[in-house]
Amino acid sequence: MKKPELLSPAGDLDRMKAAIHYGADAVYLGDPKFSLRNRAGKFGPDGLAEAVRYSHERGVKVYVTVNIFARNSDLPDIRDQISLLNDIKPDAVIVSDPGVFTMFREKAPGIDIHVSTQANITNAESARFWEKMGARRLIMARELSIEEIRGIAGETDIELEAFVHGAVCLSYSGKCYLSSFMASRGANTGECTNSCRWKYALMEEKRPGEYFPVMEDERGAYVMNSRDLCLIDHLPLLVSAGVTGFKIEGRMKGIHYAAGVTKVYREAVDQINDPKNYQASLARWHSELSYYGNRGYTTGLLFPGKEDLYNFTGEGEFPEAEIAGTVLEIKGNLAKVLLRSKLALGDNIEFMTSGCEGHFASVGSLKHEDGISAVSAQADETVLLEALPGVRKGDLIRKLATK
Ligand code: SF4
Known part of the structure; x- marks a missing residue:
């Protein structure tokens, strides 16, 4: 193949x-x-x-x-x-x-x-x-x-x-006026506001401002989601x-x-x-x-009859992870990392490296570039972190959001 x-x-x-x-x-x-x-x-x-x-x-x-x-x-x-x-x-x-x-x-x-x-x-x-x-x-x-x-x-x-x-997109290959109509931002000029995923209510003509919820479950209705x-x-x-x-x-x-x-x-x-x-x-x-x-x-419309395209609940997976930094080079077991967001001792990070998937670990050692230990460092600073085997220059590091 x-x-x-x-x-x-x-x-x-x-x-x-x-x-x-x-x-x-x-x-x-x-x-x-x-x-x-x-x-x-x-x-x-x-x-x-x-x-x-x-x-x-x-x-x-x-x-x-x-x-x-x-x-x-x-x-x-x-x-x-x-x-x-x-x-x-x-x-x-x-x-x-x-x-x-x-x-x-x-x-x-x-x-x-x-x-x-x-x-x-x-x-x-x-x-x-x-x-x-x-x-x-x-x-x-x-x-x-x-x-x-x-x-x-x-x-x-x-x-x-x-x-x-x-x-x-639920419209026919993106040809849709919903966003133009609702927000004056046309999908066909690249400005779609994803209006199909908004939460809608029902209003009776003679009672302006009184919104009747359209409910499929306790969270609302997501008929176009x-x-x-x-x-x-x-x-x-x-x-x-x-x-x-x-x-x-x-x-x-x-x-x-x-x-x-x-x-x-x-x-x-x-x-x-x-x-x-x-x-x-x-x-x-x-x-x-x-x-x-x-x-x-x-699987979208690839298999007709397999009707799982709509998500009527509005639920999904929205993990709270963000990119913490980029590996600039590897020195022995240390990674020199340019931070993209603040990093502190105890933060949970993972190297986005083949073989490291699922290895979120808390930052136990954080050093400035000159080798001096730090408790935390800010975006745009360069720091030294312990690297797992296999980590390469250019790999990203992600961090779980703290609650
Ligand atoms: S509003 Fe929804 S259905 Fe319409 S173009 Fe945007 S994403 Fe597609």
Whole structure:
């Protein structure tokens, strides 16, 4: 079985570097202006150039999202963006608008094009259309079942990518007016407020201000609340169905998620041809994935009839862990660590290192860089901590929140 490409979200350079450190084969990112994620970090021209340089030096591919549904007024800026990308040379752009697709084909024929999940490719004819247009890869609509993906793969020769992890939108591949309507922030311009996950009440016309709770249980009603996608159990099946790229959703999520979810899926992809070890590792991977805030996991719409998409309770797993620091170097059994948040003796920390999973331990020794013992240290300070075997430069350390 050919190993698929593991593609991680990069909301900013920091998260991109973490995803690369933990094994992403490719990262996707974009200038918020053109990429349906208006609040996801800052990737202006300099940031994009730096991202491509850093990734290429490490053999990692970069895909730049230009997947807005453009209005006429957007076209001049898109022309400028195409010219910039022609200079920067990412490995591909992710596009959903046929007009933007054509502009890239004409003005930047050297850049591969991946067609975004937002383009709603749900059948083989549609896939063939984009193939004939010159697309390199198609990102499958999230509504497809495993058999529908297999069917499309069987009738085309183009690369297919699928989301394997992350938040799921209950509207049709993101086409939704709820957020525009409720908060004047359009999902299709990258500003979704996740209004589907708000808690709603009922009000009778003639009694303004009197809210009748809509109750399913004592916590309220969550009729539009989706669980989060997790296909870690089914990666071999996706490969056998013809998927060649696995995408992790989450450009809006923090460094803890970008690093940790990439780490888990890296291990899974590396074991894809070793079914025995794959099965044996699943429990550990699930336990690790429970660390990243989620509303309960689902296989989405991959298996029709398995109706676990909705989370009617609003419950989920929201562990209170945060990134405490980054390992700058290892000196003997000590790790030199740049802190990202305050750390004190007695805090519970874990090195995010393969083999160290589940080894939360209280900080028993904390030293300043000059070797002088400390009781606590602040963000941006460099400290020395005892390191477990296997800890590498670049590994992150997470800390359980104190209650
Ligand atoms: S409001 Fe909810 S359903 Fe609508 S686009 Fe946003 S996440 Fe999707």
